Amino acid sequence: MNRTIRIPVPAEFDFSVNLDYLSRSPDESLYRIRDGRLFKTIPCGSRSPFFEVAAEPGSLLVLPLDDEPWSPETEREVVAYTRDWFDLDNDLSPFYELAGRDPLLRDVVSRLYGLRNMGIPDLFEALCWGIIGQQINLAFAYTLKRRFVEAFGRQVRRGDVDCWLFPEPRDIAGLDVGDIAALKMTTKKAEYLIGVARLIADGELGRAVLLEGDIRSAEKRLVSIRGIGPWTANYVLMRCLRYPSAFPIDDVGLHNAIKAVLRMEQKPTAARIKELAVGWRGWEAYATFYLWRVLY
DNA sequence: GGCCAGGACTATG
DNA sequence: CATAGTCATGGC
CATH class of the missing domain: 3.30.310.20 (DNA-3-methyladenine glycosylase AlkA, N-terminal domain)
Incomplete structure (x- = not known):
């Protein structure tokens, strides 16, 4: 038993x-x-x-x-x-210390004390979720992910509860672009998903290899892959590879969260965000994750 | 009905 | 390097 x-x-x-x-x-x-x-x-x-x-x-x-x-x-x-x-292996006390002194983070962090950066341990799942979420609202992104998972993944049931297993790279690598575009994703995203699946299935890309060097070398490798730009790379560095200093600074959700907390008329410029984030050094991923929760 | 969404690629100056 | 056009569908 x-x-x-x-x-x-x-x-x-x-x-x-x-x-x-x-x-x-x-x-x-x-x-x-x-x-x-x-x-x-x-x-x-x-x-x-x-x-x-x-x-x-x-x-x-x-x-x-x-x-x-x-x-x-x-x-x-x-x-x-x-x-x-x-x-669980990250000690958040330094983050809470800096956040307590940060006017942008202070209230959010005290309201969400104990929140962890919930991860996506599987690299393929993290990459797919990043690609799927590019340039669409989060609700629609979830719809697309669900269609993708339920079209190509596997359902597991225990009693009256079920969960789906995310599709394996080998399940996606052999698909035609049309198979995925039929789910109402753009043709380009379908190409990106298949491309990433092939890299992983062929052993040319993997979590262990990405973790061999430092965050910069991992980011460089990720951005070299078609369909993965700075946002997606840092999203994966943050949610999968667990770098607390990963920073998807181009993220529209982050921009809107900052705008809301500071009651700004318009979204902050890139320069302004960099200023605001100076004090987050080393903990940009956690700052971003907490700020996301202001909106979603 | 129009604007925008957890961007990236491509072409052009 | 910086900017503009494109993808394409749906949420609100």
Whole structure:
């Protein structure tokens, strides 16, 4: 019988605030939230362990929902995924210290204390989500992601709960552009998705390789890929590769969040944003993630 | 009904 | 290097 796994969490952690973030779209199908309970499955070899993530003071709990026992390997992978998903290995105290002195961040951070930069541990998923989200509103982006996942991914059910597994690169690499454009994405995005899938499926791109150097070399590599510009590269550096200094500075959502917090008439210029972000050095990703929550 | 959205590519000066 | 046009659909 599978046991409950207990993962210690840092002091700067509030499960309910993170759950609120995860609840932001009804079109999310890669995990489910039912009656305040979080359900998830991940690919693990040929298996797809299904589990609930819950919380008690000082810990996250992983509750396996499979009848067959998890191997030690499966247990390790699920725990590693959950740690990464909730960004538990980052010490946020320096961020909170600087944010408390920052007029733009102070109120947001105190209101969302304990929010982590919820990650997208899978590189292909992170890249696809970035590409899909380019230049469209977030609600539509979720619609497109759902269509993409439910067209090419795999559904896993346990009892009355289901989750979808994100499509594997090999599932996408062989598609025709029209197969994806039929979901009402632009032809270019369909090309980009297939291109990225091929790179990963062929072993020319992977998370481990990107993490070999520093953030600059990873950014350079990502931007060299067709369809990945500075915004998408930094989005992936932030949500997948976990660099707290990644900064999607071109992000329209960030611009609108700054505009709202400072009650500006118009969106801030690039120069103004750079000024405002001087004090965030090293924590730009967290500043951005918190500011996003002002709007979404 | 019009503006804009968690951009990137391409062509042009 | 900087700017403008293009993609294309949907949310609000």
